[in-house]
């Protein structure tokens with residue numbers, strides 16, 4: 001199974017489980033959405049306690065239901081709110097908190113954002129990005145609903161403004177052991193649930209990738225679904241210095257494509 005199929009499989013599992021356990025709330029069914037969940041407001045409250053949030057004067061928040069309270073909190077605390085319109089069809093919307101006094105709740109809904117916000121191309125640098133997720137893991141890998149807009153939004157902001165911390169609010173059930181990922185996927189730096197705050201450790205976030213990764217057959221085998229993720233985590237994005245392939249590459253010694261990072265030959269890899 002390739003990475004895209006594994007991602008979809010994980011989405012389906014999360015959507016199904018959130019509905020089965022009645023964690024998912026309106027809008028239902030949650031399949032195909034960034035799922036809204038019981039406790040989303042508590043997670044938004046936890047996010048409010050973080051220094052990154054307190055210091056932020058401008059925040060960028062996705063337009064989905066589970067982050068509605070996050071948007072309302074931003075406006076109530078007089079932060080400038082930047083939202084992406086759904087599927088970026090209308091680009092970005094800026095809501096000035098001074099213009100929505102006493103109407104923060106309505107202004108934090110999609111309808112209210114279009115009524116009180118202005119469509120903009122240029123806007124100030126957000127000090128914090130908040131994205132919704134279908135699933136995340138503690139390495140910061142994030143899974144959206146599958147259209148790639150979340151990644152496009154984060155990439156656009158990083159291209160314009162440089163590094164900006166990225167938070168996500170999710171239910172605990174959405175924090176999974178491992179989210180399948182591709183190199184192009186954007187990561188989050190902090191995960192906030194109704195019960196905890198998980199900081200993606202800077203060593204995990206800044207972890208260096210092996211310099212041979214782009215051309216390494218292990219990358220291709222992983223992306224084609226032929227190689228387990230643990231090899232990539234353990235070596236290519238971890239302890240690559242001890243990879244047998246790495247040592248052979250560095251020495252200029254030829255070695256077969258189906259040699260695993262620990263030096264074993266896996267005949268089924270083609």
Ligand code: SF4
Pocket residue numbers: 210211212213214216217218235236237239240243244245246249260261
């Ligand atoms: S398998 Fe080894 S050489 Fe290839 S990318 Fe991973 S760590 Fe580097």
